Amino acid sequence: MKPSRPADPYWLLLPTFVFLFVFFFYPLGMLIEHSLFSWDLLTPARYVGLANYRSLVRSGELWQTFTTTLSISSAVVLGSMAAGLALALLLDRPGRFAAFVRGAVFSAYVVSWVSVGLLFLWLLDADAGIFTGFWRNLHGRAPRWLGDPALAPWAVAAVSVWKITGYTLVIFLAGLQDVPQSILEAAELDGASPAKRFASVTWPLLRPTTLFIATTSLIASFQLFDVVRVMTQGGPVRSTTVFVYAIYEQLFLDLRVGRASAEAVVFFGILLLLTGVQFWFFRSEESA
């Protein structure tokens, strides 16, 4: 059957297409173009081909930024998922106290990243911070949480875990609501222990939820910026220079538009890859 108004679907798609073109495809094209130039905003741009990419690779900056981002992101994803799941299992029950704790944990998620960064900057202060004092009482000597390149990335990751655990908690709670009580009761009647019920019933049924949380929080953690800007400014010794901060530094502090663009293109590619992996996982889940 031939549609009477064949152009209508395209008219309906037009607003979305215009929006995507103006705010996504056009800037993306500009980004790729600028990554091929050396430009500081003040003097004329000079075409350099792939030199910006080569320079990022040869200086080791790209690899260092990638591994730093990946390390922090992995810690954030695993930490927030483990904490969120544990809290969801503990708090998936009726009662005022459980509701209060759920609210309390989630409240961290709605606080701004800058506030969280400032709060932990004080808590982790190498001399007067509460955590430092606590550690010193236990071990006699406290580490420099934000001053030691070996510790600073994990400190930033821990702060991020604290911040986003509320989000993973809520999603896991929603996932737990979907686990049929009848199956759990049947397993209990069959004599399965709580651990066995979790391993054989709850956890397999939570897989889609877990995958969703893993991919969304991985992408979100790849975009960490505020907490790094406030707490470490990418240091010490670039140990917390994650992708977004590196791009900010190249563009706004060093005014290297080409280098920043090249880094952003690579970053875009990585996020695209992660999104592809996410789709692939969900597809295979659906077909399984």
Added chain:
Amino acid sequence: MIARREFLRGCAAVGGGLLDACAGDTAPKGRTLVRLWFSYGGTNREVLEDLVGRFNRGQARDYVQAVYQGDYFEGLAKLRTAIAARCAPVLSHVVGEVVPYLARAGVLEPLADYPDLRGLDLLPELGQERSWVGGGTQPLCALPFNRSTPIAYLNQDLFARAGLHAPRDWNDLRAVARRLTERREGGRFGFGCPINWWFWVALVAQAGGSIVAADGRISLGDEAGVEALGLWQELVRDGFMKPPPGRDYNAWEQCNQDFLSGRVAMIWSSTAFLKYLEAHARFKVLAAPLPAGIRRAVPTGGTFWIVLRSAPSAEKAAAVRFLRFMHAPEQVITWSTRTGYIPVTRAAVSQLEAQGYYAAHPNDRVALDQLSVAEPWPWSVDLFRIQREIVQPRLESAVIEHRDARAVLTEARALALEPT
């Protein structure tokens, strides 16, 4: 391509938080607006705002609107972005290292032809003429206002109790840092200094080197650079020096706090913090010149006023009138005596000496006297890039991660020579 670059400039303005600045400010009716972007925090900001208020009240022709833009580096980033977005203020101030680059980019207004700026009677070490090698041969585009040198701040109570004097040379520095270090929990470091380019340049010069060799080669001090870095590494490794955490001015602030809280007995910092430290210390603060290596030497620091070429002529003329006002002895004296920065004109220094100010405040004299050993900066367009992107991160790496100083500086030199 041009249109797209214009678009990006606009985006940069958004990213740099410049929309408010570009939105169009207004002056009281009949007065010329002078938009001034500044980077002084705390007391220094208050003093500047007082002086701006004094200017605005003292005449009815011009009106200066001073807007705080973050620390030097944040302010510079915003300024450069604003220049690109064509909404820069007419007046700002920048660190000396970036002036050659901005001058080459053609964004600075030449100031020599403004009659108001003739006969300012500047201290030559602080003006363009001697702040850079060959600065006098370049068109005048930068005027000094908040100029400084690094100096040592001593907790005089601790020094007196230990019977110590301010270190006169590097060996003295090692000995004093060792003597004043207390190795116990909650103890004290003898010495503290931000792991920062400025102080490293001071050490390089004291070790007999310079960042750019006489033939124009970027040498990063060669052997002197290694010695300078080696001194820090040695003091940190032996536990006598605390490298404060944080980057840029976060580390400076941390260093000041360590000193004020008594966790560090002696620090190196800018003379800019003199009044702040004196006002907040619960002990007597003694300022002292930096010790000598094989010779005495310090770089100068702080910032220079610049007028942006892109501004309308009327605004530039008004900005120049404001600069003339700021260089009058009364303002220079107010600024330097309330902040600790060095007075930049001979007339101001003479008046302070005649009033007996330096006899009553010997700490204020230290930086001024150090000008006799001040080293000029090279007039190099790459200097700021070398500082920010190449040397500074590697200084941190060498000191905190104990990397070999020679290898670090060899790597830095190679990168400095790469085309941008």
